[in-house]
Amino acid sequence: MKKEKTTNNGNLYRKFGIITIIAVFFLILVGGIVRSTGAGMGCPDWPKCFGTWVPPTDVSQLPADYKTIFAVQGREIADFSVFKTWVEYTNRLVGVLIGFLIFLTLLFSLPFRKTDPTVTSFSFLAFVLVGFEGWLGSKVVSTDLHPVLITVHMLVALIIVGVLIYAVARSHKKDLTYQDPTNLNQLNKWIAIILSLSFLQIIMGTQVREAIDIIAKTLGEEQRNLWIDELGMTFYFHRSFSIVVGILNIMFVQRVIKNTAPKHPARLWSKVMLALIGIVVLSGAIMGHFGIPAVLQPVHLLLGSLIVGCQFYIALLVNHSRVLGSNSNSTLKYQHQATT
Incomplete structure:
Protein backbone atom coordinates (compact mmCIF):
# COMPACT_ATOMS: atom_id res chain seq x y z
CA MET A 1 0.00 0.00 0.00
CA HIS A 172 10.70 8.78 -13.19
CA LYS A 173 14.27 7.53 -13.46
CA LYS A 174 13.14 4.02 -12.50
CA ASP A 175 11.39 3.81 -15.89
CA LEU A 176 14.57 4.67 -17.79
CA THR A 177 16.01 1.18 -18.19
CA TYR A 178 17.29 1.41 -21.75
CA GLN A 179 20.97 1.00 -22.48
CA ASP A 180 23.53 3.78 -22.49
CA PRO A 181 24.66 5.00 -25.90
CA THR A 182 28.03 4.04 -27.25
CA ASN A 183 30.63 6.81 -27.63
CA LEU A 184 28.87 8.74 -24.86
CA ASN A 185 31.80 11.10 -24.27
CA GLN A 186 31.72 12.13 -27.92
CA LEU A 187 27.97 12.71 -27.75
CA ASN A 188 28.41 14.88 -24.68
CA LYS A 189 30.92 17.04 -26.52
CA TRP A 190 28.38 17.55 -29.27
CA ILE A 191 25.68 18.35 -26.72
CA ALA A 192 27.91 21.01 -25.15
CA ILE A 193 28.51 22.53 -28.59
CA ILE A 194 24.90 22.67 -29.77
CA LEU A 195 23.60 23.97 -26.42
CA SER A 196 26.24 26.70 -26.36
CA LEU A 197 25.41 27.70 -29.93
CA SER A 198 21.69 27.75 -29.18
CA PHE A 199 22.18 30.06 -26.21
CA LEU A 200 24.40 32.28 -28.36
CA GLN A 201 21.69 32.41 -31.03
CA ILE A 202 19.07 33.39 -28.47
CA ILE A 203 21.31 36.13 -27.07
CA MET A 204 21.91 37.48 -30.57
CA GLY A 205 18.18 37.22 -31.24
CA THR A 206 17.42 39.42 -28.23
CA GLN A 207 19.93 41.96 -29.52
CA VAL A 208 18.22 41.96 -32.90
CA ARG A 209 14.93 42.41 -31.04
CA GLU A 210 16.38 45.47 -29.27
CA ALA A 211 17.48 46.96 -32.59
CA ILE A 212 14.01 46.39 -34.02
CA ASP A 213 12.44 48.22 -31.07
CA ILE A 214 14.61 51.27 -31.73
CA ILE A 215 13.91 51.21 -35.47
CA ALA A 216 10.17 50.80 -34.86
CA LYS A 217 10.15 53.97 -32.76
CA THR A 218 11.99 55.84 -35.51
CA LEU A 219 10.21 54.62 -38.64
CA GLY A 220 6.85 53.60 -37.19
CA GLU A 221 4.75 50.46 -37.61
CA GLU A 222 3.54 51.53 -41.05
CA GLN A 223 7.05 51.10 -42.51
CA ARG A 224 7.80 47.57 -41.33
CA ASN A 225 9.04 46.70 -44.81
CA LEU A 226 11.99 49.05 -44.23
CA TRP A 227 13.02 47.68 -40.83
CA ILE A 228 15.29 44.92 -42.15
CA ASP A 229 17.35 47.40 -44.19
CA GLU A 230 18.06 49.38 -41.02
CA LEU A 231 19.31 46.45 -38.95
CA GLY A 232 23.04 46.12 -38.40
CA MET A 233 25.52 43.27 -38.60
CA THR A 234 24.06 41.47 -35.59
CA PHE A 235 20.98 40.59 -37.64
CA TYR A 236 22.97 39.30 -40.61
CA PHE A 237 25.28 37.30 -38.36
CA HIS A 238 22.27 35.90 -36.49
CA ARG A 239 20.66 34.90 -39.78
CA SER A 240 23.79 33.34 -41.30
CA PHE A 241 24.77 31.65 -38.07
CA SER A 242 21.45 29.78 -38.08
CA ILE A 243 22.69 27.80 -41.08
CA VAL A 244 25.79 26.70 -39.17
CA VAL A 245 23.69 25.80 -36.14
CA GLY A 246 21.29 23.80 -38.31
CA ILE A 247 24.08 21.81 -39.96
CA LEU A 248 25.76 21.02 -36.64
CA ASN A 249 22.45 19.86 -35.16
CA ILE A 250 21.89 17.54 -38.13
CA MET A 251 25.36 16.06 -37.56
CA PHE A 252 24.55 15.65 -33.87
CA VAL A 253 21.29 13.82 -34.61
CA GLN A 254 23.14 11.47 -36.96
CA ARG A 255 25.46 10.56 -34.11
CA VAL A 256 22.57 10.07 -31.70
CA ILE A 257 20.92 7.64 -34.12
CA LYS A 258 24.19 5.84 -34.80
CA ASN A 259 25.05 5.33 -31.14
CA THR A 260 21.66 4.49 -29.62
CA ALA A 261 19.33 1.51 -29.81
CA PRO A 262 16.34 1.74 -32.18
CA LYS A 263 13.82 2.44 -29.39
CA HIS A 264 15.97 4.87 -27.44
CA PRO A 265 13.81 7.98 -26.70
CA ALA A 266 16.70 10.30 -27.57
CA ARG A 267 16.10 9.38 -31.21
CA LEU A 268 12.50 10.60 -31.13
CA TRP A 269 13.35 13.85 -29.36
CA SER A 270 16.24 14.46 -31.75
CA LYS A 271 13.79 14.29 -34.65
CA VAL A 272 11.43 16.65 -32.82
CA MET A 273 14.34 19.04 -32.32
CA LEU A 274 15.24 18.96 -36.02
CA ALA A 275 11.62 19.67 -36.95
CA LEU A 276 11.60 22.68 -34.62
CA ILE A 277 14.87 23.93 -36.12
CA GLY A 278 13.36 23.67 -39.61
CA ILE A 279 10.30 25.65 -38.52
CA VAL A 280 12.31 28.33 -36.72
CA VAL A 281 14.55 28.81 -39.78
CA LEU A 282 11.45 29.08 -41.96
CA SER A 283 9.85 31.63 -39.62
CA GLY A 284 13.09 33.63 -39.63
CA ALA A 285 13.18 33.60 -43.42
CA ILE A 286 9.58 34.79 -43.62
CA MET A 287 10.29 37.63 -41.20
CA GLY A 288 13.36 38.63 -43.19
CA HIS A 289 11.51 38.77 -46.52
CA PHE A 290 8.06 39.99 -45.48
CA GLY A 291 8.68 42.93 -43.21
CA ILE A 292 8.94 41.12 -39.87
CA PRO A 293 5.25 40.26 -39.32
CA ALA A 294 4.40 40.94 -35.68
CA VAL A 295 2.59 37.62 -35.31
CA LEU A 296 5.76 35.67 -36.11
CA GLN A 297 8.09 37.41 -33.66
CA PRO A 298 6.82 35.70 -30.48
CA VAL A 299 6.46 32.39 -32.33
CA HIS A 300 10.08 32.61 -33.45
CA LEU A 301 11.16 33.21 -29.85
CA LEU A 302 9.05 30.33 -28.54
CA LEU A 303 10.47 27.92 -31.14
CA GLY A 304 14.03 28.85 -30.17
CA SER A 305 13.20 28.19 -26.52
CA LEU A 306 11.62 24.83 -27.34
CA ILE A 307 14.76 23.83 -29.24
CA VAL A 308 16.90 24.51 -26.16
CA GLY A 309 14.44 22.53 -24.04
CA CYS A 310 14.66 19.57 -26.44
CA GLN A 311 18.45 19.70 -26.50
CA PHE A 312 18.62 19.68 -22.73
CA TYR A 313 16.17 16.77 -22.46
CA ILE A 314 18.17 14.81 -25.05
CA ALA A 315 21.27 15.43 -22.94
CA LEU A 316 19.49 13.93 -19.94
CA LEU A 317 18.23 10.95 -21.94
CA VAL A 318 21.64 9.95 -23.25
CA ASN A 319 23.17 10.45 -19.79
CA HIS A 320 20.31 8.95 -17.78
CA SER A 321 22.43 6.51 -15.79
CA ARG A 322 25.08 9.16 -15.01
CA VAL A 323 22.95 12.23 -14.41
CA LEU A 324 19.56 10.87 -13.35
CA GLY A 325 20.84 7.81 -11.52
CA SER A 326 18.63 5.39 -13.48
CA ASN A 327 19.34 1.79 -14.38
CA SER A 328 21.49 0.92 -17.37
CA ASN A 329 21.93 -2.48 -19.00
CA SER A 330 24.67 -2.14 -21.58
CA THR A 331 25.22 -5.40 -23.42
CA LEU A 332 27.37 -6.56 -26.30
CA LYS A 333 24.18 -7.24 -28.21
CA TYR A 334 23.08 -3.63 -27.76
CA GLN A 335 26.47 -2.30 -28.79
CA HIS A 336 26.28 -4.36 -31.94
CA GLN A 337 22.78 -3.07 -32.73
CA ALA A 338 23.75 0.53 -32.05
CA THR A 339 26.72 0.50 -34.39
CA THR A 340 25.09 -1.35 -37.29
Missing part, protein backbone atom coordinates in the same frame (compact mmCIF):
# COMPACT_ATOMS: atom_id res chain seq x y z
CA LYS A 2 2.82 2.39 0.90
CA LYS A 3 4.63 1.68 -2.36
CA GLU A 4 1.41 2.30 -4.32
CA LYS A 5 0.93 5.63 -2.51
CA THR A 6 4.50 6.66 -3.34
CA THR A 7 3.94 5.73 -6.98
CA ASN A 8 0.72 7.76 -7.12
CA ASN A 9 2.52 10.76 -5.60
CA GLY A 10 5.26 10.40 -8.19
CA ASN A 11 2.76 10.26 -11.04
CA LEU A 12 0.99 13.35 -9.70
CA TYR A 13 4.28 15.22 -9.45
CA ARG A 14 5.29 14.29 -12.99
CA LYS A 15 1.94 15.26 -14.50
CA PHE A 16 1.88 18.57 -12.65
CA GLY A 17 5.55 19.17 -13.44
CA ILE A 18 4.90 18.73 -17.17
CA ILE A 19 1.97 21.17 -16.95
CA THR A 20 4.26 23.68 -15.24
CA ILE A 21 6.95 23.30 -17.92
CA ILE A 22 4.35 23.90 -20.64
CA ALA A 23 3.13 26.94 -18.71
CA VAL A 24 6.65 28.40 -18.56
CA PHE A 25 6.98 28.02 -22.33
CA PHE A 26 3.60 29.74 -22.65
CA LEU A 27 4.93 32.59 -20.52
CA ILE A 28 7.88 32.91 -22.91
CA LEU A 29 5.37 33.17 -25.78
CA VAL A 30 3.39 35.83 -23.93
CA GLY A 31 6.61 37.72 -23.22
CA GLY A 32 7.36 37.62 -26.93
CA ILE A 33 3.92 39.07 -27.66
CA VAL A 34 4.65 41.89 -25.21
CA ARG A 35 7.85 42.69 -27.07
CA SER A 36 6.40 42.40 -30.58
CA THR A 37 3.53 44.73 -29.71
CA GLY A 38 5.78 47.26 -27.98
CA ALA A 39 3.82 46.81 -24.75
CA GLY A 40 6.81 46.41 -22.46
CA MET A 41 6.09 49.71 -20.73
CA GLY A 42 2.32 49.35 -20.91
CA CYS A 43 2.45 49.35 -17.12
CA PRO A 44 5.06 51.92 -16.03
CA ASP A 45 5.16 50.72 -12.41
CA TRP A 46 5.48 47.34 -10.70
CA PRO A 47 3.88 45.27 -9.22
CA LYS A 48 0.83 47.52 -9.64
CA CYS A 49 -0.18 49.05 -12.97
CA PHE A 50 -0.74 52.80 -12.92
CA GLY A 51 -0.92 52.56 -9.16
CA THR A 52 -3.77 50.05 -9.06
CA TRP A 53 -4.09 46.26 -9.02
CA VAL A 54 -6.60 46.40 -11.87
CA PRO A 55 -5.31 48.72 -14.62
CA PRO A 56 -7.47 51.40 -16.23
CA THR A 57 -9.44 50.76 -19.39
CA ASP A 58 -9.59 54.40 -20.47
CA VAL A 59 -7.31 57.42 -20.16
CA SER A 60 -10.12 59.27 -18.38
CA GLN A 61 -9.48 57.02 -15.37
CA LEU A 62 -6.01 58.50 -15.00
CA PRO A 63 -5.05 61.91 -13.55
CA ALA A 64 -4.30 64.64 -16.07
CA ASP A 65 -0.60 64.62 -15.23
CA TYR A 66 -0.23 60.82 -15.30
CA LYS A 67 2.78 61.04 -17.64
CA THR A 68 4.71 62.91 -14.97
CA ILE A 69 3.38 60.94 -12.01
CA PHE A 70 4.44 57.63 -13.53
CA ALA A 71 7.65 58.92 -15.15
CA VAL A 72 10.42 56.31 -15.47
CA GLN A 73 14.00 57.41 -14.79
CA GLY A 74 12.89 61.04 -14.90
CA ARG A 75 11.32 60.75 -18.36
CA GLU A 76 7.63 61.11 -19.07
CA ILE A 77 5.95 57.93 -20.24
CA ALA A 78 4.24 57.57 -23.62
CA ASP A 79 0.56 58.22 -24.17
CA PHE A 80 -1.73 55.73 -22.47
CA SER A 81 -2.70 52.76 -24.63
CA VAL A 82 -5.34 50.41 -23.23
CA PHE A 83 -4.15 47.66 -25.56
CA LYS A 84 -0.50 47.85 -24.49
CA THR A 85 -1.43 48.21 -20.83
CA TRP A 86 -3.55 45.09 -20.78
CA VAL A 87 -1.07 43.06 -22.87
CA GLU A 88 1.64 43.83 -20.30
CA TYR A 89 -0.73 43.26 -17.38
CA THR A 90 -1.78 39.89 -18.82
CA ASN A 91 1.90 39.00 -19.03
CA ARG A 92 2.23 39.76 -15.33
CA LEU A 93 -0.86 37.73 -14.46
CA VAL A 94 0.54 34.74 -16.34
CA GLY A 95 3.81 35.21 -14.44
CA VAL A 96 1.93 35.10 -11.13
CA LEU A 97 0.14 31.94 -12.28
CA ILE A 98 3.52 30.36 -13.09
CA GLY A 99 4.66 31.23 -9.57
CA PHE A 100 1.70 29.39 -8.07
CA LEU A 101 2.21 26.40 -10.38
CA ILE A 102 5.88 26.09 -9.43
CA PHE A 103 4.98 26.41 -5.74
CA LEU A 104 2.47 23.56 -6.11
CA THR A 105 5.11 21.57 -8.02
CA LEU A 106 7.39 22.06 -5.02
CA LEU A 107 4.68 20.79 -2.67
CA PHE A 108 4.06 17.73 -4.85
CA SER A 109 7.81 17.00 -4.78
CA LEU A 110 7.92 16.65 -1.00
CA PRO A 111 7.22 12.86 -1.05
CA PHE A 112 10.57 12.47 -2.86
CA ARG A 113 12.50 13.85 0.14
CA LYS A 114 13.24 10.32 1.38
CA THR A 115 13.45 8.40 -1.89
CA ASP A 116 15.25 11.00 -4.03
CA PRO A 117 15.80 14.38 -2.32
CA THR A 118 17.37 15.80 -5.50
CA VAL A 119 13.90 16.03 -7.05
CA THR A 120 12.70 18.17 -4.14
CA SER A 121 15.89 20.25 -4.16
CA PHE A 122 15.56 21.11 -7.84
CA SER A 123 11.85 21.85 -7.44
CA PHE A 124 12.79 24.27 -4.67
CA LEU A 125 15.49 25.79 -6.88
CA ALA A 126 12.87 26.40 -9.60
CA PHE A 127 10.69 28.14 -7.01
CA VAL A 128 13.57 30.39 -5.94
CA LEU A 129 14.44 31.17 -9.56
CA VAL A 130 10.88 32.15 -10.43
CA GLY A 131 10.98 34.63 -7.55
CA PHE A 132 14.25 36.00 -8.91
CA GLU A 133 12.64 36.19 -12.36
CA GLY A 134 9.81 38.27 -10.93
CA TRP A 135 12.33 40.63 -9.35
CA LEU A 136 14.15 40.90 -12.68
CA GLY A 137 10.84 41.77 -14.32
CA SER A 138 10.43 44.69 -11.93
CA LYS A 139 13.94 45.90 -12.79
CA VAL A 140 13.19 45.66 -16.52
CA VAL A 141 10.29 48.06 -15.98
CA SER A 142 12.11 50.43 -13.62
CA THR A 143 15.04 50.74 -16.06
CA ASP A 144 12.75 51.39 -19.05
CA LEU A 145 13.48 48.04 -20.71
CA HIS A 146 17.25 47.91 -20.25
CA PRO A 147 18.61 45.61 -23.03
CA VAL A 148 20.96 43.62 -20.77
CA LEU A 149 18.23 42.97 -18.22
CA ILE A 150 15.84 41.82 -20.94
CA THR A 151 18.44 39.30 -22.14
CA VAL A 152 19.11 38.07 -18.60
CA HIS A 153 15.35 37.85 -18.02
CA MET A 154 15.06 35.54 -21.03
CA LEU A 155 18.02 33.38 -20.05
CA VAL A 156 16.71 32.90 -16.51
CA ALA A 157 13.41 31.68 -17.99
CA LEU A 158 15.35 29.04 -19.95
CA ILE A 159 17.26 28.04 -16.81
CA ILE A 160 13.95 27.57 -14.99
CA VAL A 161 12.78 25.31 -17.81
CA GLY A 162 15.99 23.29 -17.58
CA VAL A 163 15.70 22.89 -13.81
CA LEU A 164 12.10 21.70 -14.10
CA ILE A 165 12.90 19.30 -16.94
CA TYR A 166 15.69 17.77 -14.86
CA ALA A 167 13.49 17.40 -11.77
CA VAL A 168 10.62 15.81 -13.71
CA ALA A 169 12.95 13.51 -15.65
CA ARG A 170 14.64 12.39 -12.45
CA SER A 171 11.29 11.69 -10.80
